[in-house]
Amino acid sequence: MPTTRLFEVVRPGPLTTVQDAGRRGVAALGVPRAGVLDAPAWRWANALVGNAVDDTAGDVTDGAAGGRVPGAATLEATTGNLALRAVGGAAWVAVTGAPAPVRVEGRPVGWGAPVRVRAGELLEVGAVTAGVRCYVAVDGGFDVPPVLGSRSADLLAGLGPAPLAAGMRLPLGAPGTLGGLGPGSADQVPLAAPPAELLLRLTPGPRRDWFAPDSLAALGRTRYRVSPASNRVGLRLADGPPLRRRAGLGELPSEGMVLGAVQVPPDGMPVVFLADHPTTGGYPVVGVVPEADLAAAAQAAPGTPVRLLPTARLDA
Numbered sequence: 001m002p003t004t005r006l007f008e009v010v011r012p013g014p015l016t017t018v019q020d021a022g023r024r025g026v027a028a029l030g031v032p033r034a035g036v037l038d039a040p041a042w043r044w045a046n047a048l049v050g051n052a053v054d055d056t057a058g059d060v061t062d063g064a065a066g067g068r069v070p071g072a073a074t075l076e077a078t079t080g081n082l083a084l085r086a087v088g089g090a091a092w093v094a095v096t097g098a099p100a101p102v103r104v105e106g107r108p109v110g111w112g113a114p115v116r117v118r119a120g121e122l123l124e125v126g127a128v129t130a131g132v133r134c135y136v137a138v139d140g141g142f143d144v145p146p147v148l149g150s151r152s153a154d155l156l157a158g159l160g161p162a163p164l165a166a167g168m169r170l171p172l173g174a175p176g177t178l179g180g181l182g183p184g185s186a187d188q189v190p191l192a193a194p195p196a197e198l199l200l201r202l203t204p205g206p207r208r209d210w211f212a213p214d215s216l217a218a219l220g221r222t223r224y225r226v227s228p229a230s231n232r233v234g235l236r237l238a239d240g241p242p243l244r245r246r247a248g249l250g251e252l253p254s255e256g257m258v259l260g261a262v263q264v265p266p267d268g269m270p271v272v273f274l275a276d277h278p279t280t281g282g283y284p285v286v287g288v289v290p291e292a293d294l295a296a297a298a299q300a301a302p303g304t305p306v307r308l309l310p311t312a313r314l315d316a
Contacts, residue, residue, distance in 0.1 A: 004088050004089075004171060004172075005086070005087070005088045005089040005090075005091060005140070005171070005172040006086075006087050006088055006169050006170055006171045006172055007084040007085065007086060007087065007091075007123075007138070007142075007169070007170045007172065008084065008085045008087050008167070008168070008169050008170075009082070009083075009084060009164050009165065009166055009167060009168040009169075009170070010083040010084060010085055010122065010166065011081065011082055011083035011124075011166065012082055012163070012164035012165050012166055012168070013077050013078065013079065013080060013081040013082035013125075013164070014078055014079050014081060015077075015078040015079075015163055016075050016076065016077040016078065016082050016163060016164040017075070017076050017152075017153035017155070017161070017163050017164070017232075018073050018074075018075060018076075018142050018144055018151055018152065018153050018160065018161045018164075018170070019034070019035055019036045019037075019042070019073065019074060019075070019076045019151075019152045019153065020035060020036070020071045020072065020073040020074070020141075020150055020151050020152050021035050021036065021039070021042075021071045021150070021152075022034045022035020022036070022150055022152050022275060023035070023148050023149055023150040023152065023154075023159075024149065024150075025149075026148050026149070027256075027279045029148075030157075030279050030280070031148060031154070031157055031159065031279070032154055032156055032157060032275065032276050032277055032278065032279055033259060033275055034150065034152040034153065034154035034157075034159070034160065034275050034276055035150065035152045035275050036074070036076060036135070036152075036275070037076065037133060037232060037274055037275055037294070037295070037297075037298035038076075038097050038133055038135065038295045038298040038299060039295055040191055040192075040295050041096045041097035041133075041134075041135045041191055041295070042071075042074055042076075042096075042097075042135050042137075044094075044096045044112075044191060045074055045094045045095065045096040045097070045135040045136070045137035046071065046072050046074065046094075046137045046141075048094035048096070048112070048113065048114045048137065049092040049093065049094050049114055049137050049138060049139040050092065050114075050139050050175075051071075051072035051137065051139065051140070051141055052071065052072065053071070071141075072137065072140070072141030072142075072173070073141045073142040073143075073144065073151040073152070074135045074136055074137045074138075074141070074142065075135065075136040075142065075164070076097075076133055076134075076135055077125060077133065077134050077135075077136060078132060078133055079098075079127060079128050079132065079133075080098065080100040080125045080126055080127050080128045080134050081125070081126065081127050082124075082125050082136075082164070083122060083123065083124045083125070084122070084123045084136075084170075085120070085121070085122050085123070086117045086118065086119050086120065086121050086123065087119065087120075087169070088119060089119050090116060090117060090118045090119055091116075091117050091138045091139055091140075091172060091175075092114050092115070092116060092117075092138065092139040092175075093114070093115050093116075093117050093123055093136065093137065093138050094112070094113065094114050094115065094136075094137050095111050095112070095115075095125055095134055095135065095136050095137075096111070096112050096134065096135050096137075096191060097131065097133050097134040097135040097191070097299070098128035098129075098130060098131030098132055098133055098134045098194060098299055099111055099128065099129050099130055099131065099134075100125050100126050100127060100128045100129060100134050101125075101126035101127075101129075102115065102123070102124070102125055102126070103123075103124045103126070104117055104121055104122070104123055104124075105121050105122055106122075106124075112191075123136075130193065130194045130301075131193075131194030131299035131300075131301065132194070132298065132299050132300065132301050133298055133299060138172050139172075139175045140172045140173030140174050140175050141172070141173045142170050142171070142172060142173075143171045143172055143173040144160075144161045144170065144171070145161075147159050147160050154276055155231070155232050155233070155276050156232075156233055156276040156277070156278060157276075192295075192296065194296075194299040194300070194301065195296050195299065195300055195304060196304070196305075197304065197305045197306075197307070198226065198296055198297060198300045198304050198305065198306040198307070199293075199306075199307050199309055200272065200289045200293050200296075200297065200306065200307070200308050200309065201289060201290055201293055201309050201311055202219075202220075202262065202286075202287035202288070202289060202308045202309060202310045202311065202314075203287055203288045203289075203290065203311050203312075204286075204287050204310065204311070204312050204313075204314050205261070205262065205284075205285040205286050205287040205288055206285055207252070207284030207285050207286065208284075208286050208287065208314045208315070209246075210245055210246060210249055210252075210284040210286075211243050211244065211245055211246065211264070211284070211286060211314075212244040212245065212246055213315045215241075215242075215243050215244040216243075216286075216314040216315045217314075217315055218241070219243065219286075219308055219310065219314060220307070220308065220309055220310050222240045222241060222307070222308070223240060223305050223306070223307055224237035224238060224239060224240035224269075224270070224305070224306045224307070224308075225237070225238055225239040225240070225302075225303055225304065225305055225306060226238075226300045226301065226302050226303060226304045226306055227269075227302065228302040228303075230302065231274075231276075232274055232275055232276040233273070233274060233276045233277055233278075234263075234271040234272055234273050234274055234277060235271070235272040235274060235297045235300065235306075236269065236271050237269055237270045237271070237272070237306055238269060240269070241268075242267060242268020242269055243264050243268045243269075243270065243286060244268060245264075245268075245284070251282060252282050252283070252284055253282065254280040254281060254282045255280060255281070255282070256279065256280055257273060257277055257278060257279060257280060257281045257285070258273070258288060259273060259274070259275070259277065259291055259294070260272065260273060260288045260289040260290060260291055260293075260294060261273045261277070261281075261285045261288050261289075262285060262286050262287045262288065262289060262308065263281055263283045263284070263285050263286075264283055264284055264285075264286055265283045266283075270286065270308065272289055272294075272297060274294065274297065274298070286314065287308070287310065287314065289308075
């Protein structure tokens, strides 16, 4: 019987989680999607090690959800700084997303390229040099048990595997089982650099009439900054004029929330909902950021300037 391949966590980094494309079709249960924040970086990392990159592809059937697990699970490492030791066999590894130095047994190796890590060797991903999150993919994916159709860690709902901790052992899937073309087969298309200024399109939302017309009119000209309080739940904006509500409206009952919704709490500072966002909320939504723009939001470091660019008049 072949030895089980796994990686043992030597250094977990500040926040490293297992993520795939997330939980689809369970919002009615109050469960967020979760999943990777920077989908293009996740797809490229998986392609580099020969895993399937279709968001809906998977290698096992989860009986609880009745569907396929979406894509191969990777590690999402906030600011990098993790170290893993290969146990039980060799693996192909690729690191993408936020640029960071990568070493195997102390030797510098390529970022954004497939690298062979043999049994007993230590893989180290250093601190990111730009951006926020890097992605570590292995051939066969990280084979942690799926929950409700996904292997993703959901930090809001507490579902899926816990964030990495020293001594944790992460099993790997069998090589060649995820439908890819083999390590190194991905087209070498560079990812977008982490943004120096984050520009987010804003589709008018269902509760824009809750805000003062002059405040709405100024929104497209306002420059905010990414708050250090941002996390996988939401990109919190700071250092800009608050969006003022109309007088006398009170509070909303809770209503459904979608990925990219821009919710405005009583302090008037917008929050862009990301993968671990709640499925309901009671603060008004001024607009929605398209999913295609959210990968850049995942790589916007604290202090990055942010502008919300309405795609139509908000006060119409």
